[in-house]
Amino acid sequence: MKTIEYFKLQAKNLHKDYKTQKSYFDKKVGSYSYQYHPKYFDVHGIILDFRIPEDKFSLMSAQHVISKFAGFNKWADMVKASPIELELAKLLFENSHKVSVQEWKDYIAHGEKENNTTFDDKTKLEIFTNVWVPAEDIESLHYDYRLSNINKKVIENMQQGSYKPKISKQITSLPLTGADRKEFIETAKSAFEQIFASIEPEHPVETRKLWDAERYVDEELLKPDMLPINTNYALSLIDAFLVNHVIQLAAKADDQAGQSN
Structure with missing residues (x-):
């Protein structure tokens, strides 16, 4: 077929x-x-x-x-x-059941960014075949x-007509408001502390001053072209995307420290 x-x-x-x-x-x-x-x-x-x-x-x-x-x-x-x-x-x-369309697109986007390249269709097929097809014990959000x-x-x-389908909670508009915004900000703050401790920036005080969890959630994390998006999945993106953001903040802090010296 x-x-x-x-x-x-x-x-x-x-x-x-x-x-x-x-x-x-x-x-x-x-x-x-x-x-x-x-x-x-x-x-x-x-x-x-x-x-x-x-x-x-x-x-x-x-x-x-x-x-x-x-x-x-x-x-x-x-x-x-x-x-x-x-x-x-x-x-x-x-x-x-292992990876949704959005999760796959985010996975590829992250790989392209990390490798400073753009994958062609043949490469994408090879990646999926070698990484996701044989993967076990992985469940999409x-x-x-x-x-x-x-x-x-x-x-x-x-x-029998007694089943109530799962209705996933989704984010359909931006910026986030109310309880959703609060949850995302708290999650971002927690993730920042873990990443901050792991990368050990040379200028920790200056790096912290550059960090703004509210601005990150409101302006950096989600974009209109990502909507609608599952709320739990969107929360999981904080850990995936925040690493590069914190590294950039640390680099900016280094630059500012060098200029002041």
Whole structure:
């Protein structure tokens, strides 16, 4: 089966799951709602998280969702993709319980930054094949909507109409506010102390003066093109991204100390 045919099959399976839709009266909320008896995907969770009108989930909608799961912005981009890009997309789809699309993109971006280079598609495929495919005991922080990776009891409950899909808490707008902003700032402060102790800057006092946790959270950590993003995953990025930021602060402190001498 050609790779694009593989994704066409996934889209058809998702749409088949949607067509198991049945209306029922929910006594708790006092109105009619829908339940599903899916075989391949948590279609209810997909509809909620992707904000798709529950009565307008077409095959085209299913194709769009599948393209997102495979790392593309839209189905048309996938259709025009090269064989290497499609092979990587298939591996990403099949291993989404280990690494989500966003986690993979962040992993590649970090590797390119560390090596001061830009990986071509062949290199990306080799990295994924050698690093993520054989990886064990690794679980993505993002939700995997494929039923093949959901507990059998959950599937039984889903088919009986008693399953309540996991609704991941996501950040959908910036800047952060309220409790979310407070949690991110506290997490950044804690991470800074650990990194600060590990790198032992030559000018610790000056480096600390340059550190501003609130500014880092408000302006440096998250960007609009990263949204929507899972809240827990976004928190995990602090540890991944803050190291370089603290190193840059230490270097700036060194420069300032040299200028004053």
